[in-house]
Amino acid sequence: MKIQGYWLASGILGVTASTMLRVLNSGADAVVTKSIGLHPRTGHNGPVLATSHGGLLNAVGLTNPGIDAFEEEMQILREVKVPIIMSIFADSPKEIAIVAEKAATLGPSAIELNLSCPHAEISQISHSPTVTTEYVQAVKEVVDLPVFAKLTPNATDYVSVGKAAQKAGADAIVAINTVRAMKIDILQQRPVLGNKTGGLSGPPIFPIAVRCVYDLHNALAIPIIGVGGVSTWKDAVEMHLAGASAIQIGTAVMEDIEVFSKIKNGVQTYLKERGHKSIDEIVGAAGGTN
Amino acid sequence: MKIQGYWLASGILGVTASTMLRVLNSGADAVVTKSIGLHPRTGHNGPVLATSHGGLLNAVGLTNPGIDAFEEEMQILREVKVPIIMSIFADSPKEIAIVAEKAATLGPSAIELNLSCPHAEISQISHSPTVTTEYVQAVKEVVDLPVFAKLTPNATDYVSVGKAAQKAGADAIVAINTVRAMKIDILQQRPVLGNKTGGLSGPPIFPIAVRCVYDLHNALAIPIIGVGGVSTWKDAVEMHLAGASAIQIGTAVMEDIEVFSKIKNGVQTYLKERGHKSIDEIVGAAGGTN
Amino acid sequence: MKMDELMGNPESMQISKIITENPHSKTLLFSLKNQIKFQPGQFVMVWIPEVDEIPMSISSWNPPEMGITVQSIGEATQALISMFKGDWIGIRGPFGNPFSTNSKNALVVGGGVGIAPLRPLVYRLLDRGAEVTLVNAAKTKKELIYFKEFDNLAHPNLRVEIATDDGSLGFKGFATEAVAQLLDENDFDRMYTCGPELMMAGLYNLAKTIKIRFQASLERFMKCGCGICGTCAMDPTGQLVCADGPVFTGEQLAKLANFGKYHRDVVGMKKEC
Amino acid sequence: MKMDELMGNPESMQISKIITENPHSKTLLFSLKNQIKFQPGQFVMVWIPEVDEIPMSISSWNPPEMGITVQSIGEATQALISMFKGDWIGIRGPFGNPFSTNSKNALVVGGGVGIAPLRPLVYRLLDRGAEVTLVNAAKTKKELIYFKEFDNLAHPNLRVEIATDDGSLGFKGFATEAVAQLLDENDFDRMYTCGPELMMAGLYNLAKTIKIRFQASLERFMKCGCGICGTCAMDPTGQLVCADGPVFTGEQLAKLANFGKYHRDVVGMKKEC
Numbered sequence A, B: 001m002k003i004q005g006y007w008l009a010s011g012i013l014g015v016t017a018s019t020m021l022r023v024l025n026s027g028a029d030a031v032v033t034k035s036i037g038l039h040p041r042t043g044h045n046g047p048v049l050a051t052s053h054g055g056l057l058n059a060v061g062l063t064n065p066g067i068d069a070f071e072e073e074m075q076i077l078r079e080v081k082v083p084i085i086m087s088i089f090a091d092s093p094k095e096i097a098i099v100a101e102k103a104a105t106l107g108p109s110a111i112e113l114n115l116s117c118p119h120a121e122i123s124q125i126s127h128s129p130t131v132t133t134e135y136v137q138a139v140k141e142v143v144d145l146p147v148f149a150k151l152t153p154n155a156t157d158y159v160s161v162g163k164a165a166q167k168a169g170a171d172a173i174v175a176i177n178t179v180r181a182m183k184i185d186i187l188q189q190r191p192v193l194g195n196k197t198g199g200l201s202g203p204p205i206f207p208i209a210v211r212c213v214y215d216l217h218n219a220l221a222i223p224i225i226g227v228g229g230v231s232t233w234k235d236a237v238e239m240h241l242a243g244a245s246a247i248q249i250g251t252a253v254m255e256d257i258e259v260f261s262k263i264k265n266g267v268q269t270y271l272k273e274r275g276h277k278s279i280d281e282i283v284g285a286a287g288g289t290n
Numbered sequence C, D: 001m002k003m004d005e006l007m008g009n010p011e012s013m014q015i016s017k018i019i020t021e022n023p024h025s026k027t028l029l030f031s032l033k034n035q036i037k038f039q040p041g042q043f044v045m046v047w048i049p050e051v052d053e054i055p056m057s058i059s060s061w062n063p064p065e066m067g068i069t070v071q072s073i074g075e076a077t078q079a080l081i082s083m084f085k086g087d088w089i090g091i092r093g094p095f096g097n098p099f100s101t102n103s104k105n106a107l108v109v110g111g112g113v114g115i116a117p118l119r120p121l122v123y124r125l126l127d128r129g130a131e132v133t134l135v136n137a138a139k140t141k142k143e144l145i146y147f148k149e150f151d152n153l154a155h156p157n158l159r160v161e162i163a164t165d166d167g168s169l170g171f172k173g174f175a176t177e178a179v180a181q182l183l184d185e186n187d188f189d190r191m192y193t194c195g196p197e198l199m200m201a202g203l204y205n206l207a208k209t210i211k212i213r214f215q216a217s218l219e220r221f222m223k224c225g226c227g228i229c230g231t232c233a234m235d236p237t238g239q240l241v242c243a244d245g246p247v248f249t250g251e252q253l254a255k256l257a258n259f260g261k262y263h264r265d266v267v268g269m270k271k272e273c
């Protein structure tokens, strides 16, 4: 599959085929499913969402029906012509290989490895180049599909983690997952989220995501899929300039499901006005440190 | 000195005695100086500031006249009754000991170690418990003053770094310094900051700072000084509930130098309305994971 | 993006009053600081500290005071009805599309705690001068909610019919049977309902047969309430009960494969209705 | 907090026109998309790509077109005057407190490129019906800025006096000497000035002696332009030239220990004026 366009990010409306189809009909170029694990998983108690200073906090906790039950949804999606990317997770390289093998039989265009949810046990994977290597290798060994590694911005050295993923065979990097954060209710004097802490998404994390994409683009040869806080075509252009070949959109879908086509149109106009023939001319055009 | 109240954060208006006095007169309970090094330092070329999605990005690059030239300013401040905290930095434990020794002779109430500026060479110190230990120990060995360690939220495991600082003798932790981020201009197709990348401050980082304070408060016995995105009394209450004994304010001073007294009044009213006798009753009251 | 608004301007408040409705249902009243707009049929997400956050219809609306009527069926609802005056809860909302109040002669059918969102609807319809026939249905007399309130109301335009499965009060039998009878004898222009989904599916078929407008408020498992998590999706349209519902018209329901058939549980697995 | 506003709504634009003013000064014109409000005396921060960001007075104001007049004295200003039409720069602002235009008979004294912020002031004063005497001072005739423009203007209320250090045009000698003479012969109600600080300090003393109102636009090293970095602070008041200035009144200047004495360099070390 070509890594380009504007995709639905994992975890937003991605649990049923019907909502993913709706998002595709609204103009998304691809959809990433909710992260699916080996077994059904309840996730954290509510509240699973909170808001603080213009950002969204979530601690859903990887609620999902498990890979076997998810087959039914994938069957419906297989009919569709646009790329469906399956996001998967597991808490050992051995288990992720099992999930990946099962996922591959469901006909996705690519597999995205969630190595980075900041409010679940798996949060630590993409903090370590070594552990990241193990997961990516385990999956690459069992599937023939493109494999994307989704990283956390919370790691001291996300560039080394990205390099490790690339060396282990990842076909693209997805950056970023949510940023560790929390909200405390001052009247109740307790954390709002059921899980107490969670991950920040939406506009406030945009400059953090841009930096991450920029750093990774400058260090790696594989494409970068940018995600984090994008809600306008201006954001998308900035993310492309930082080095993103494709862009995923999550939180902004809550405001407007038409966000994909609006962004696409805006970017097209920008390219035309600036005399660019294709998006490739601006990907990474902000230059870099190397 | 007692770790309480609302202080000016390092790097905001903290280069001359006159501005620090002005901030004190506007109601700050203490001021932290700009981070001062051994030698004069120009810092990065402009732009040193940018804005993105409600946040401020800076890459000032530790511009400062050096510890010797700074003596003149400290002489003026020594007359003042409120605490003056000297922020210092260096790129080796040996050098920080020299700066700390010199700083101690200038009569500050405490020394704050900037181990965490994300857009200078020193950015890596507080990513490592070992290196952090070396810096804190080096300073504790030569000065008799309270020593605060200022940490980065960008470290994989900031809690371990905090523990290392505590074990090395730090008297308090300051959290957080700015978050790695950047801004690209889509018309010029280049990064805005002279240094290309920078650190994010202001409201968007508030939930990140709260989480960091909360995690550290739950793991450590020494006081936490909260900083990051505080601009209202509600923010301050939330930060106290997370575990901050004192709070520093930086970016919000740009909007209103009266922010210190406004916050103080708001918090006082809150305490009264809720029937709390003192701030101690709410510090860390949001509970914790341990 | 106006994140607070999209998230329903979350707010914490203390319960100001508790009314026992039946052995396992209570109405909780509290005051909002935010000035919110409300239409009958809309709901809020209720944060029960240390427990969970669950969707609840707004059953009472006298700004700034509002209320919810909770029936205990599991952990969160049990915790909620065990709370005391002065206890803190969190509220965000209101969310969802409301009932249309464009009716001259309305039939309103509530099954069990399904009557909750219909209560403000009935008042709104009466305010607008409509004739309203309310069917308040429950398993048994003791389970009826708002029975006394509507009984005491004696509004000239309101007619209340009671139906109990065991016949302990009013019509004996299912709400659908009571409604079939009423439809024979009256000329309603609209039917509104909320309650067990099989009941609503039955009513929908009745309405379809005699071709009157129909609106039902659906329940689905909800984690976010504001259109981001996808838990409450309907097949095959991908409509979200939280954002596109909870009130759906007959035309909309005709396209929903899972209406009256299945819902998805907490992990997203299909469960029969 | 309205971060964009506080930061002066940063915007990039292409230079639309360049006017050579003298061998080392040019006026650059460009158009802003943001609708901004401007008062004479205010300045913008100009981002010269790959080089630096520096403060520049707004010297021309015909919305949406505005302009700056740059004298080359170092790396950034040299880069700026070496740019071409169509090149991109970044602008944020305007920042700072403006001149008061409350004058009937004004004396305006510009030294060197210090005339830049005074240009829109002169026009504003004339618009308001004031009598204006402009002293345009430079080292030598060749260095005069806006000389022709004001010469051609021939506004009945405007009188232009030229002063050059070498006497190559107009009064021979320092601006202060020229002004001293003018003050003897005229009844001004206000003096406005911008230029080398020692000149401004001299003028301040003259104004103080004869007790007329005085306003001067100060220059200090600036990194942020918007009151956060502290580089431009004045002693001992802690006033910031970017936020509390750059225009200060005589009363304010009286309290500033460093006016006419010292400024701080890029690292914050004191340097004699």
Ligand SMILES: Cc1cc2nc3c(=O)[nH]c(=O)nc-3n(C[C@H](O)[C@H](O)[C@H](O)COP(=O)(O)OP(=O)(O)OC[C@H]3O[C@@H](n4cnc5c(N)ncnc54)[C@H](O)[C@@H]3O)c2cc1C
Pocket: C043, C052, C054, C055, C056, C057, C058, C059, C068, C069, C070, C071, C072, C073, C074, C075, C076, C077, C078, C113, C116, C117, C218, C219, C220, C221, C222, C246, C263, C265, C266
């Ligand atoms: C828009 C909306 C409005 C509602 N209004 C009211 C109201 O006014 N009063 C009231 O009492 N209840 C109302 N509910 C239902 C209420 O939200 C659930 O009863 C509650 O979430 C159950 O939580 P629990 O922890 O008590 O039960 P659980 O332990 O979570 O569940 C008990 C059983 O109920 C099932 N269940 C739980 N929630 C749902 C659901 N949303 N849909 C289908 N099955 C479910 C579970 O699968 C389980 O079998 C409403 C629901 C929705 C979606």
Ligand SMILES: Cc1cc2nc3c(=O)[nH]c(=O)nc-3n(C[C@H](O)[C@H](O)[C@H](O)COP(=O)(O)OP(=O)(O)OC[C@H]3O[C@@H](n4cnc5c(N)ncnc54)[C@H](O)[C@@H]3O)c2cc1C
Pocket: D043, D052, D054, D055, D056, D057, D058, D059, D068, D069, D070, D071, D072, D073, D074, D075, D076, D077, D078, D113, D116, D117, D218, D219, D220, D221, D222, D246, D263, D265, D266
């Ligand atoms: C509010 C304000 C308005 C200004 N308006 C104009 C204008 O309209 N036109 C114009 O040509 N210039 C103006 N300036 C001055 C201009 O900003 C400086 O000339 C410029 O920043 C120098 O940058 P550079 O890299 O070219 O020189 P550098 O190489 O940085 O400096 C050259 C020399 O000038 C000194 N210097 C640099 N900047 C300053 C400063 N701000 N104050 C004191 N000394 C300084 C340096 O210390 C050095 O000795 C203004 C300054 C301020 C503060």
Ligand SMILES: Cc1cc2nc3c(=O)[nH]c(=O)nc-3n(C[C@H](O)[C@H](O)[C@H](O)COP(=O)(O)O)c2cc1C
Pocket: A009, A010, A011, A012, A034, A035, A056, A058, A060, A062, A087, A114, A117, A150, A176, A177, A178, A200, A201, A202, A203, A205, A227, A228, A229, A230, A248, A249, A250, A251, A252, C228, C229
């Ligand atoms: C409610 C919610 C659920 C999410 N669930 C997942 C998930 O299951 N797997 C995953 O990789 N990322 C998940 N994410 C992270 C998003 O995919 C995305 O990386 C992040 O939200 C930043 O993008 P945004 O600002 O556009 O939302 C979730 C985000 C939100 C807000």
Ligand SMILES: Cc1cc2nc3c(=O)[nH]c(=O)nc-3n(C[C@H](O)[C@H](O)[C@H](O)COP(=O)(O)O)c2cc1C
Pocket: B009, B010, B011, B012, B034, B035, B056, B058, B060, B062, B087, B114, B117, B150, B176, B177, B178, B200, B201, B202, B203, B205, B227, B228, B229, B230, B248, B249, B250, B251, B252, D228, D229
């Ligand atoms: C312009 C600017 C300069 C700063 N300089 C320093 C510094 O020299 N030393 C330091 O420890 N922190 C520095 N900081 C970080 C602040 O002290 C503070 O940790 C951070 O800005 C978060 O707080 P805030 O959101 O209240 O600004 C600087 C921040 C800004 C915005």
Ligand code: FES
Pocket: C221, C222, C223, C224, C225, C226, C227, C228, C229, C230, C231, C232, C233, C240, C241, C242, C243
């Ligand atoms: S409850 Fe989350 S989308 Fe409806």
Ligand code: FES
Pocket: D221, D222, D223, D224, D225, D226, D227, D228, D229, D230, D231, D232, D233, D240, D241, D242, D243
């Ligand atoms: S230039 Fe930064 S405070 Fe004035």
